[in-house]
Amino acid sequence: MSSTTRCWELEEAISMYADDELPQGQRLALEAHLAECPHCQGRLVRMRAIAERIRTLGRRSLALDVADEVIRRVGG
Amino acid sequence: MAEAGRIETAGTEWSRAHQEGMQRAAAGDAEEALRLFEQARHAAATPLELATTAYEEAGVLLQLERWQDAARALQACLAAAPDTPIAARAYLALGRLFERQGRTEEAALAYRGAIGSAGEDRAVGREAFERMSALVDRQRTEAPGAQEQLLVQRIQAADLRALRIVVRSFQHSLARYLALLTGDTARAAALTRETFVELYQRILALEYNPDVGLRLWLFRLATQRAAAPTPAHALLRRVARQVPLPWLAEWLERLVPAQPPPPPGSGLDEDDRLRRVLAALPIEQAALLLLSALEGLRYHELALVLDIPVEAVPHRMLAARQALEQAAIAAGVTFDPPAAGTGQP
Numbered sequence: 001m002s003s004t005t006r007c008w009e010l011e012e013a014i015s016m017y018a019d020d021e022l023p024q025g026q027r028l029a030l031e032a033h034l035a036e037c038p039h040c041q042g043r044l045v046r047m048r049a050i051a052e053r054i055r056t057l058g059r060r061s062l063a064l065d066v067a068d069e070v071i072r073r074v075g076g
Numbered sequence: 077m078a079e080a081g082r083i084e085t086a087g088t089e090w091s092r093a094h095q096e097g098m099q100r101a102a103a104g105d106a107e108e109a110l111r112l113f114e115q116a117r118h119a120a121a122t123p124l125e126l127a128t129t130a131y132e133e134a135g136v137l138l139q140l141e142r143w144q145d146a147a148r149a150l151q152a153c154l155a156a157a158p159d160t161p162i163a164a165r166a167y168l169a170l171g172r173l174f175e176r177q178g179r180t181e182e183a184a185l186a187y188r189g190a191i192g193s194a195g196e197d198r199a200v201g202r203e204a205f206e207r208m209s210a211l212v213d214r215q216r217t218e219a220p221g222a223q224e225q226l227l228v229q230r231i232q233a234a235d236l237r238a239l240r241i242v243v244r245s246f247q248h249s250l251a252r253y254l255a256l257l258t259g260d261t262a263r264a265a266a267l268t269r270e271t272f273v274e275l276y277q278r279i280l281a282l283e284y285n286p287d288v289g290l291r292l293w294l295f296r297l298a299t300q301r302a303a304a305p306t307p308a309h310a311l312l313r314r315v316a317r318q319v320p321l322p323w324l325a326e327w328l329e330r331l332v333p334a335q336p337p338p339p340p341g342s343g344l345d346e347d348d349r350l351r352r353v354l355a356a357l358p359i360e361q362a363a364l365l366l367l368s369a370l371e372g373l374r375y376h377e378l379a380l381v382l383d384i385p386v387e388a389v390p391h392r393m394l395a396a397r398q399a400l401e402q403a404a405i406a407a408g409v410t411f412d413p414p415a416a417g418t419g420q421p
Contacts (some may be wrong), residue, residue: 015394019368020144021375047397048145049411054354054369055141057347058252064265066251067243070272071236 007039014040018047089119094129101136109136127157131166138173143372147173154189164193164200171207177372184211221286228284231276243272246294253295253370257302257362259355271298288380295367296381303359346409353403360384361396368393 013030016022022030034040097112113133120126134149150173153166171186187208194201230238247268254264274297278284285293344352354362363382367373375393379386404411 011398012390012394015397016390019375019393020148021390046401046411050365050397050400051369052142053350053411054256054365057256057351057354058366058370060347064247064251064268065244066247066265066269066272067240069269070243070276071240073269073273074236074239074276 007037007043010040011043014043015047018044018051088121090116090121090125090129093119094125094132097129098132101132106136106140123156124160124162127153127160127162127166130156131162131169134166134169138169143173143177159193161193161195161197161200164190164195164197164204167193168200168204168207171204175207175211180211180214184208187211221289224290225286228279228290231279232282239272239276242275242290246291247272249371250294250298253366254298254302256351256354256366256370257299257359259351267298267301271301274301292373292377292381295371295373296383299359299363299381349407350404350409353400353407353409356403357396357399360392361399364389364393364396365400 010030010033013022013026014034017027017030034044093112093116097109097116100106100112101109110133113129113136116129117126117133120129130149130153134146134153137143137146137149147170150166150170154163154170157163167186167190171183171190174180174183174186187204190204191201191208194204227238227242231242250271251264251268254267255261258264258267271294275290275294278297284290288296354365357365360382364378367378367381373381375389376386378384378389378393384392401411
């Protein structure tokens with residue numbers, strides 16, 4: 001990240017970093033920026049918190065067994 | 077993961093936070109354990125202390141099924157103290173994690189690392205060797221996806237027991253995804269059934285593509301079904317098309333919203349409000365967020381499931397995150413993490 005890079009320009013890179021999809025070169029540069037920028041650190045924490053909340057919702061999953069019905073529907 | 081890399085530093089700030097973190101982890105208080113490990117990381121005075129803390133942190137993250145964060149913690153452990161017994165344990169844990177994700181080549185590399193760093197820790201060396209041997213044997217005897225292809229062939233030969241295996245393997249994750257995507261558990265159950273019936277018909281029509289695989293194919297079919305208009309929407313659209321006034325057509329469309337996000341103070345708890353917010357997002361945005369968080373799909377897999385160019389995924393994922401955040405704030409849902417700094421790079 002150059003010294004003139006603005007935090008809002010890094011939103012997509014932070015989003016990719018949160019998903020472990022940022023290429024290695026950009027990853028190192030972003031990590032250097034994150035180490036110095038509380039705002040971008042906060043964005044990363046927020047993005048990870050959202051994913052975690054979704055996982056928490058998913059853990060209370062819908063318990064169902066549709067196997068018999070599917071087999072019946074396809075003529076078994 | 078307790079007992080790994082015990083270090084004689086009793087009485088230090090690191091030692092206190094680390095020990096308390098292990099106690100909280102053993103008591104099942106994961107969030108508090110992570111907070112204490114975070115403290116311990118900051119207080120670590122040596123690479124070995126840093127590595128030991130990262131390793132214990134990974135154990136908690138694995139229990140929480142936060143796979144990416146766990147992998148990151150294990151890699152931090154390896155970076156802090158390579159070629160040490162704690163690194164051997166981290167390699168082993170990383171190998172198990174990769175194996176679970178089907179990343180067999182990376183798993184084999186991690187097991188090799190564990191064997192190389194195990195030194196006197198024979199138990200770790202032995203487990204890594206056994207796991208690597210089993211992996212190599214499996215790779216030799218089974219082409220990738222061979223088991224799945226066998227199931228598909230059995231279904232094509234009208235063996236419904238194979239279809240039952242496929243349904244039982246994927247129904248929970250599919251239903252969970254559809255319930256959050258649509259915000260309607262009854263509809264999610266119906267869509268789950270219909271998706272498997274469609275899968276069966278398409279397998280019989282020889283449309284199975286081993287490069288895509290059953291799992292991604294199922295999520296693709298399920299998303300397409302969830303995106304299809306409901307009968308009420310379809311009827312409304314037919315009426316709207318016959319109305320020559322665009323504003324009236326638009327107004328008619330709005331008569332059947334997916335499920336509007338609830339206002340704060342609507343009597344729903346935060347989880348229910350977040351469910352409603354998710355279900356009210358455009359379906360592609362909700363699908364991106366859900367498939368990434370719940371299923372851990374990579375960007376190239378998301379592109380395949382949602383039929384969008386892979387290079388469009390980063391931008392659309394960010395847009396989805398921003399849309400969810402905005403709608404959630406409007407609905408009074410907060411995402412403040414329980415402990416400060418858990419997202420340190």
